[in-house]
Amino acid sequence: MPFSTEHKRKFNNLQEQLRLENRHQLKSKANGGNTILFVVPPEDEDNYLDEALILLEDASFIDINKLLVSYVDRIGMDEFKEFYEAYESNKSEVFRKNKYDERVDLLDMIIAEIEKAYQDNKIPVLIHTGALYGTGIENVNIMEHPLIMAHKIPLVVFYPATHKNGELYFLNIKPASKYRCNLID
Numbered sequence: 603m604p605f606s607t608e609h610k611r612k613f614n615n616l617q618e619q620l621r622l623e624n625r626h627q628l629k630s631k632a633n634g635g636n637t638i639l640f641v642v643p644p645e646d647e648d649n650y651l652d653e654a655l656i657l658l659e660d661a662s663f664i665d666i667n668k669l670l671v672s673y674v675d676r677i678g679m680d681e682f683k684e685f686y687e688a689y690e691s692n693k694s695e696v697f698r699k700n701k702y703d704e705r706v707d708l709l710d711m712i713i714a715e716i717e718k719a720y721q722d723n724k725i726p727v728l729i730h731t732g733a734l735y736g737t738g739i740e741n742v743n744i745m746e747h748p749l750i751m752a753h754k755i756p757l758v759v760f761y762p763a764t765h766k767n768g769e770l771y772f773l774n775i776k777p778a779s780k781y782r783c784n785l786i787d
Contacts, residue, residue, distance in 0.1 A: 609650070613657055615786050616640055620658075620725060620756065628756050628784055637745040637757045637783040644732065644762035644773055651729055651760065658727060661758070662719035667730040669715065670737075673697070673708045694738020709739050713747055720753055727758040732773050741772075745783055759783070 642650040674682045689695040697708040719726035750757045763770050763778055770778040
């Protein structure tokens with residue numbers, strides 16, 4: 603699918619912000635944060651990702667869908683189902699541990715992948731972030747992680763969202779938090 607002027611504008615803006623000489627401006631624009639939210643219409647996400655794979659040569663793409671499946675596989679389907687049903691009223695406990703829990707949770711897995719990208723001197727790009735909906739893990743939990751906040755390389759989050767009444771909504775459902783990030787919309 604050919605990209606429109608709007609698509610090109612957004613990618614040009616992203617590439618400009620990712621240029622080494624422009625990265626220092628991000629934290630001042632993003633309230634001290636180190637994240638770029640790259641807003642994409644949910645129905646057009648795959649087309650944006652196809653273009654990103656071509657344009658962002660120095661990126662490491664971290665697929666939240668795949669990490670979610672890996673998380674379930676790590677626990678085992680039967681145990682996961684039992685765990686999920688046991689926390690019927692608080693699904694976030696299934697994906698995000700409390701301070702007393704020692705297990706590796708989905709947030710730990712996401713941060714570990716971002717850390718690998720940083721170690722490889724790559725720009726971490728989170729894709730398919732809609733998979734986080736209902737897990738209790740918010741994008742802000744990732745954006746405000748000390749690893750991301752302190753690093754020289756920004757985190758890019760492909761953010762499936764739309765506008766309603768002048769507000770940005772994650773997956774057309776949840777009002778978006780634009781704090782600690784720079785928005786490319």
